[in-house]
Amino acid sequence: MTHDRRVLVHADKAALITSVATRFLSKITDTLHDQGHANVVLTGGSVATSVLEAINASPDRDSLNWSKIDIWWGDERWVPRGHADRNEVQARAALLDHIDIPAANIHAFPASDEGLDIDAAADRYAAxxxxxxxxDSPVPQFDVTFLGVGPDGHIASLFPHLQGIRENDLTVIAVLNSPKPPAERLSLTRWVLNSSERIWLVVSGTDKASALGLAxxxxxxxxxxVAGIRxxxxxxxxxDGEAAAEVPENLIAQPN
Structure with missing residues (x-):
């Protein structure tokens, strides 16, 4: 059964990043102890990248057995391998290139220069x-899924009023008309994201306050x-406090 959504407000962006990084290391430690393996879904964006940098800087980073962790992404921009706009590239620079994790455990989306069209790329990631x-499932058990939230309320590459947010059959879709460049992207679908044990939405800044409050x-x-994410x-x-400006007060929990 899904629990109620919680909002944990931090004093500022720096406190937010430190708290999430610390919580991640603790939660994945517990997950590995309990089940021996973990699947983690990453997202892009500056705040998410800062969290990965904080995990990398933590003295507890190497206490995790990274060989028992598989890394996935919620979405990716349809650009060439190694392009600076790829979420994968940013995650590698922030954390993945600095830890002892097998290459086979890093499940990056296909890139636009690898000889596939975008629909075939979506099919490959689904496979x-x-x-x-x-x-009994088309996807692994995701233990922690990170998501950001756009000022328009989009999550992964699922945007308002586009078909992607309504997809209930496919696990991975090609997005051809993103209102945010680049127009072409790959994304997990909403129901796949919602199959995650834990979804952690990390949100900072005044430009996110309206979407968060509405959701x-x-x-x-x-x-x-983002209103459809559970x-x-x-x-x-x-x-952070700026992003929380329009959150209903009764939903705010105290960080612990």
Whole structure:
């Protein structure tokens, strides 16, 4: 059963980043102890990258057995391999290139210069997900899924009023008309994101306050896609004071 969504407000962006990084290391330590393996879904954006940098800088970084962790992405820009705009490139620079994790455990989306069209790339990532899934699921059990939130309320590459947010069958879609450049992207679908044990939305800045407030006040998923995001057991919004400006007060929890 899905628990209620929680909003944990931090004093500022720096405190937010430190808190999420510390919580991640603690939670994945517990997950590895309990089940021996973890699947983590990463997102892009400056705040998410800063969290990965904070994980990298932590003295507890190497206490994790990274060989038991598989890394996935919620979405990716359809640009060439190694392009600075790829979420994968940013994550590698921030953390993945600095830890002892097998290359096979890093599941990057295909790139635009690898001989596939974008639809075939979506199919390939769907097949990779399926290959590491349990017998009754098309995707692995995601233990922690990071998401950011755009000023328009988009999550991953699922944007307001576009078909992607309404997709209920496919696990991975090609996005051809993103209102935010580049126009072509790959994305996990909403129901796949919602299959995650824990979804952690990390949100900073005044430009996110309206979308966050609307989502938590009951806006529709088509209008504000983040409103349609709920993990299987936990859905936590880690926000700074600026992003929390329009959050209903009764939803705000105290960080611990």
């Amino acid at each position: 990779e997900l399926k290959a590491l899934a349990g017998p 938590l006040a009951g806006a529709s998923r088509d209008e504000v896609p 993990g299987r057991h936990y859905t936590d919004f880690f926000v």
